[in-house]
Amino acid sequence: MASIGKQKASNLDKSLSKGKPEVNVATFALLFSEIVQYCQNRVYTVPELQSKLAEMGQHVGTHLLDVLFVREKGFKREIKLLSMLIFIKSNFWKTVYGREAEKLEQANDDERTYYIIEKEPLVNRFISVPKDKGSLNCAAFTAGMLEAVLNGANFPAKVTVHWHKGTCFMIKFDESVIARDKMIDSR
Amino acid sequence: MSRQAARTGDPRKVNGELFTLTYGALVAQLMKDYENDDEVNKQLEKMGYNIGVRIIEDFLARANSGRCNDFRDVADVISKVAFKMYLGITPVVSNWSPAGDEFSLLLENNPLTDFVELPEGHDSLNYSNILCGVLKGALEMIQMDVDVKFVQDHLKGDNITEVRLKFIKRLEDAVPVGED
Numbered sequence: 472m473a474s475i476g477k478q479k480a481s482n483l484d485k486s487l488s489k490g491k492p493e494v495n496v497a498t499f500a501l502l503f504s505e506i507v508q509y510c511q512n513r514v515y516t517v518p519e520l521q522s523k524l525a526e527m528g529q530h531v532g533t534h535l536l537d538v539l540f541v542r543e544k545g546f547k548r549e550i551k552l553l554s555m556l557i558f559i560k561s562n563f564w565k566t567v568y569g570r571e572a573e574k575l576e577q578a579n580d581d582e583r584t585y586y587i588i589e590k591e592p593l594v595n596r597f598i599s600v601p602k603d604k605g606s607l608n609c610a611a612f613t614a615g616m617l618e619a620v621l622n623g624a625n626f627p628a629k630v631t632v633h634w635h636k637g638t639c640f641m642i643k644f645d646e647s648v649i650a651r652d653k654m655i656d657s658r
Numbered sequence: 659m660s661r662q663a664a665r666t667g668d669p670r671k672v673n674g675e676l677f678t679l680t681y682g683a684l685v686a687q688l689m690k691d692y693e694n695d696d697e698v699n700k701q702l703e704k705m706g707y708n709i710g711v712r713i714i715e716d717f718l719a720r721a722n723s724g725r726c727n728d729f730r731d732v733a734d735v736i737s738k739v740a741f742k743m744y745l746g747i748t749p750v751v752s753n754w755s756p757a758g759d760e761f762s763l764l765l766e767n768n769p770l771t772d773f774v775e776l777p778e779g780h781d782s783l784n785y786s787n788i789l790c791g792v793l794k795g796a797l798e799m800i801q802m803d804v805d806v807k808f809v810q811d812h813l814k815g816d817n818i819t820e821v822r823l824k825f826i827k828r829l830e831d832a833v834p835v836g837e838d
Contacts, residue, residue, distance in 0.1 A: 482775050492674030492769060497716050498744040499672040499680070502788075505705040506684050513691070530683035531676070534773065538675065567676050569668070593672065 487541060500597040507598070507609055517604050521611035521632070528615025535616065536623040539563060548624060552644070552652040555626055556585060563620060568593050573637075583644045587617075590637035610638045617642065674746070678772045685785060695783040702784070706791020713744065714796040729825050730754075732802070733761050736793070736823075745769050749821075765819040768812065776813045784808045789821060801829045 510523040540548060543562045549555040556575060564572040578584035592610045600607050611632045617640060618630040627645040632638060684705075688698045717723075721739050726732045733751045741763075742748050749763040770786045784790075790806040797804045805824040810816035 482773060488772070492746060492772075493668075493671040494674050494677045494746055494769060495744045496670050496672050497713065499677050501709040501713055502677070502681060502684070505708060506680070508708075509684070509687075509705065527680075527683040527687055530686055531679040534679050534682070535675065567673050569671070569673065 487538065496593075499593075503594055503609075503612070504597070506612075517607045520607065521609075524609060524611040525615030525618070528612040528617075529619040530615075531612075532616035532619025533623055535563075535567070536620050539566060539620075540624075542566075551655060552626065552648060555621070555624060556642075559617065559620065560587065567616075583646070583649055585642045585644075587640040587642065588636055588638070589640075592638050595638060606634070608632045608634060608638060610640070614640050674769055675772070678769060678774075681770050681788070682774060689783075695780055699782070699784050699787045702787040703791035703794070706788035706793075707795035708791075709788070710792040710795020710797075711799050713792060714799045717743070717796070729758060729761075732797075733763075733823070737763060740796075753820075753822075755824075759825040761823055762809070763821045763823065765812075765821070768819050771813055771819075774813060781814060784811065785813050786811070786819070793821070793823065798829065801831070803827045803829050 506527060507520075507524065510527070511520055514520045514523055539562060540546065543566070544558075549558050560572045560575045564570065572587050572589055574586070574588040576586045576588065578586065589610075592613055594609050594612050598609050614630040614632040618628060621628045621630070621642070621644075626648050628648065629643045631641050631643075633641060685698070685702070688701050692698050692701065717740060721735075721743060723735050723739050726735060737749045737751050747765065747767065747769060749765045751761055752764055753762040754760070768786055770789070774785060776783065776785065787808065790808065793806045794804060803826040805826055807822055808820070809822045810818055810820040812819045
């Protein structure tokens with residue numbers, strides 16, 4: 472490093488900011504719109520576009536996870552499935568979107584599947600879906616974030632996005648997660 | 659519970675970290691797709707330009723800032739009103755050229771670059787180049803042709819982040835052919 476002459480500051484030398492610096496919703500919306508357009512120019516189909524958005528969301532999610540656990544939970548990880556889901560519904564959602572997620576539900580017929588339902592997620596607020604792309608839901612970006620957060624916390628899961636009572640994030644956990652959770656419960 | 663309700667955010671604001679990381683995801687994606695710093699700079703500027711031409715309308719509608727008489731007014735409005743409104747920071751306006759057609763915005767903390775470190779070998783990448791595009795696009799919509807570029811960047815080890823704006827010319831309204 473010394474050979475470069477100029478000394479770059481390392482992020483690890485700085486303390487993690489406590490605060491919640493805020494930016495205008497228009498700034499975010501316009502940036503997100505550019506992201507959607509950029510992704511769209513590089514793909515042919517709606518599912519491809521969604522997976523591209525999810526990929527970007529994952530990038531955001533992996534980076535947010537550590538910040539959240541350090542700040543909200545004092546370095547402690549969640550180990551129980553339900554508390555992890557509640558962490559996402561409340562802490563995660565509140566930090567990222569300023570309020571709790573509207574609904575968290577479990578599927579009646581499948582213990583691996585949970586739903587988080589939001590009437591109007593932030594990323595969709597300024598997006599009008601064109602008629603020929605009816606199934607497109609740009610909250611795929613948020614789904615990517617959720618997936619990365621869950622995977623990073625060692626709850627392997629697939630998160631997909633659907634139009635259902637607004638926007639529905641379907642979280643399908645890996646078999647191993649359920650098995651592990653039962654083991655913890657039985658102890 | 660009522661305290662929590664009070665803490666729910668202002669709907670006109672978005673968490674800054676979400677914004678920062680989203681921008682980071684975009685730049686990372688561009689780096690993957692283009693593999694070349696200059697191309698990425700160009701792409702970021704283009705995206706910024708698209709944002710700029712749209713953000714100016716929102717700005718004029720909300721800021722109520724009135725007419726600027728000279729480039730100094732413009733500089734003031736950009737730093738004290740526009741940056742404040744959209745990024746929550748107020749860059750310092752300085753380094754005026756003697757002719758008054760060129761100035762710098764000094765950004766002490768750039769919200770785009772929280773959590774960011776440039777890896778080795780990306781010395782020509784202007785990470786926040788989107789800002790140049792935004793400024794250029796927005797000013798172009800109000801008939802100003804301005805050259806915007808990064809001269810110093812905190813991420814590259816400089817003490818401060820400096821964006822230089824140079825006034826080139828006033829754009830005339832292009833009247834469509836056949837109309838007077």
